[in-house]
Amino acid sequence: MSTKLVDHVEITVPTGKTYIQPVGLFINNQHVDSVHGGRVKVYSPSTEKLICEVADADEEDVDIAVKVARAAFQTDAPWRKFSSAQRGRCLSRLADCIEQNLEYLASIETLDNGKSITLARGDVQAAADCFRYYGGWADKDYGQTIETDIKRFAYTRHEPIGVCGQIIPWNFPFLMCAWKIAPAVACGNTIILKTAELTPLSALCLTKFVPECGFPPGVINVLSGDGRRCGNAISSHMDIDKVAFTGSTGVGRMVMRAAASSNLKKVTLELGGKSPNIVFNDADLDSAAVWTNYGIFYNSGQVCCAGSRVYVQEDVYDEFIKRMVAKAKTLKVGDPFAEDTFQGAQVSKQQYERIVSYIESGIAHGAKLEIGGKRHGNLGYFVEPTILSNVTEDMAVGKEEIFGPVLAVIKFKTIEEAIRRGNNSTYGLAAGVHTNNITNAIKVSNALEAGTVWVNCYNLLHHQIPFGGYKESGIGRELGSYGLTNYTQTKAVHINLGMDSPI
Numbered sequence: 001m002s003t004k005l006v007d008h009v010e011i012t013v014p015t016g017k018t019y020i021q022p023v024g025l026f027i028n029n030q031h032v033d034s035v036h037g038g039r040v041k042v043y044s045p046s047t048e049k050l051i052c053e054v055a056d057a058d059e060e061d062v063d064i065a066v067k068v069a070r071a072a073f074q075t076d077a078p079w080r081k082f083s084s085a086q087r088g089r090c091l092s093r094l095a096d097c098i099e100q101n102l103e104y105l106a107s108i109e110t111l112d113n114g115k116s117i118t119l120a121r122g123d124v125q126a127a128a129d130c131f132r133y134y135g136g137w138a139d140k141d142y143g144q145t146i147e148t149d150i151k152r153f154a155y156t157r158h159e160p161i162g163v164c165g166q167i168i169p170w171n172f173p174f175l176m177c178a179w180k181i182a183p184a185v186a187c188g189n190t191i192i193l194k195t196a197e198l199t200p201l202s203a204l205c206l207t208k209f210v211p212e213c214g215f216p217p218g219v220i221n222v223l224s225g226d227g228r229r230c231g232n233a234i235s236s237h238m239d240i241d242k243v244a245f246t247g248s249t250g251v252g253r254m255v256m257r258a259a260a261s262s263n264l265k266k267v268t269l270e271l272g273g274k275s276p277n278i279v280f281n282d283a284d285l286d287s288a289a290v291w292t293n294y295g296i297f298y299n300s301g302q303v304c305c306a307g308s309r310v311y312v313q314e315d316v317y318d319e320f321i322k323r324m325v326a327k328a329k330t331l332k333v334g335d336p337f338a339e340d341t342f343q344g345a346q347v348s349k350q351q352y353e354r355i356v357s358y359i360e361s362g363i364a365h366g367a368k369l370e371i372g373g374k375r376h377g378n379l380g381y382f383v384e385p386t387i388l389s390n391v392t393e394d395m396a397v398g399k400e401e402i403f404g405p406v407l408a409v410i411k412f413k414t415i416e417e418a419i420r421r422g423n424n425s426t427y428g429l430a431a432g433v434h435t436n437n438i439t440n441a442i443k444v445s446n447a448l449e450a451g452t453v454w455v456n457c458y459n460l461l462h463h464q465i466p467f468g469g470y471k472e473s474g475i476g477r478e479l480g481s482y483g484l485t486n487y488t489q490t491k492a493v494h495i496n497l498g499m500d501s502p503i
């Protein structure tokens with residue numbers, strides 16, 4: 001027998017501060033228990049301790065959320081009567097609330113996910129920026145008037161799609177909420193967002209602010225639940241018009257299959273990667289060593305676009321490895337609440353074990369361990385920043401997404417070889433090029449099969465700049481004006497101004 005769900009719990013983080021954590025599903029602007037009363041236990045990966053339990057949504061809860069989201073989308077519902085500027089104001093207010101509660105949200109994120117507090121603050125600020133940015137778009141995304149000849153013209157409308165399901169991963173729990181919710185709501189949709197089972201807390205904290213920002217009930221709904229039941233119920237639901245998914249390529253296929261075999265709902269996918277980061281002989285090696293480190297060790301390597309394959313041109317290969325190792329030695333790993341920590345914990349024991357087994361497999365297959373390779377400390381799931389050289393693309397560490405702080409270093413000779421081997425992947429999310437030759441920088445950037453290419457930098461994302469994958473890294477683009485097309489459908493209305501009869 002499950003016990004009655006409390007509305008919220010108090011959580012004390014390791015710095016001694018106490019915060020309020022909502023624990024119910026957020027449906028129709030209220031926190032409620034799940035129908036079957038199940039719970040998700042939430043652990044902190046840095047302390048291995050239970051933080052709290054939250055409600056566990058399954059098919060019946062998805063159904064309830066869909067009904068309220070559908071009701072909120074009816075043409076006579078308050079949300080549909082909002083002007084586009086009113087929708088924008090709600091989003092701007094949400095951005096303000098996030099900024100006013102930045103420390104609270106960042107602390108919860110650090111406790112739940114294990115990432116360093118400095119990084120979590122950056123994520124929360126980026127989320128606020130994203131909400132404000134799409135708030136600004138709400139009254140600026142409209143159609144065209146197209147005059148074909150004197151007797152006819154057409155106008156186009158950018159209409160919301162309807163009820164949108166959104167499924168997010170655990171690596172950027174709060175930021176992913178912003179990337180999903182902000183453009184969908186700016187365009188006038190209603191949403192049901194499912195958090196990752198490992199990291200449901202910060203999204204539930206966000207929901208506390210939704211009613212006071214003026215969103216009518218049913219517009220924003222947030223469910224904590226697992227993928228197999230809650231996630232699948234969203235992607236296969238007959239009354240959800242669109243599903244936007246961020247996660248692994250394997251689950252992305254399942255989401256697309258479920259969408260196709262239910263109501264052919266529209267699908268966008270942001271998936272995995274094994275991104276090449278190419279360092280040429282003429283690069284500024286110190287700067288490249290910084291960016292290649294940042295490319296793989298940022299967020300403990302749990303980044304879909306991580307530069308996890310570093311290709312180094314042969315003349316500078318040995319020297320560059322030395323500089324990367326020297327930089328990696330300076331990165332502080334450990335207590336994510338310490339202000340000087342760069343790399344916090346991996347998200348779970350399972351991820352930690354997976355990463356360590358990849359390192360062991362790489363070494364067993366001939367890779368050379370340059371630094372790292374072990375667990376850091378005895379408590380929490382910390383992995384040392386790890387660099388493996390002598391890697392080839394037929395090794396698992398050279399071709400599979402590890403999703404941890406493990407860098408595979410590969411030697412190359414010519415620019416053509418770098419392009420060919422960089423593109424030798426089923427993924428195509430991102431890439432990096434480090435050179436002082438602008439012509440080569442542009443030539444290589446244009447030839448790489450990736451949705452994002454960074455020149456003399458890496459892992460820089462911005463809400464104004466589109467992001468998404470080539471090949472098996474995804475379908476569609478998030479962020480920037482491009483992200484709006486995920487959440488609108490264009491209608492063309494043809495007007496007859498006195499055309500001759502066609503028959």
Ligand SMILES: NC(=O)c1ccc[n+]([C@@H]2O[C@H](COP(=O)([O-])OP(=O)(O)OC[C@H]3O[C@@H](n4cnc5c(N)ncnc54)[C@H](O)[C@@H]3O)[C@@H](O)[C@H]2O)c1
Nearest residue numbers: 168169170195196226227231232247248251270271272304
């Ligand atoms: N391209 C991007 O923008 C981007 C961003 C972040 C993470 N990622 C990718 O996400 C992966 C890591 O995250 P993860 O382990 O949480 O991924 P995951 O695919 O296991 O889970 C992602 C989400 O999908 C849900 N899910 C699981 N099974 C499902 C099913 N059958 N139907 C519907 N939903 C289901 C999960 O509950 C979770 O909410 C990596 O591969 C990473 O590259 C991609």
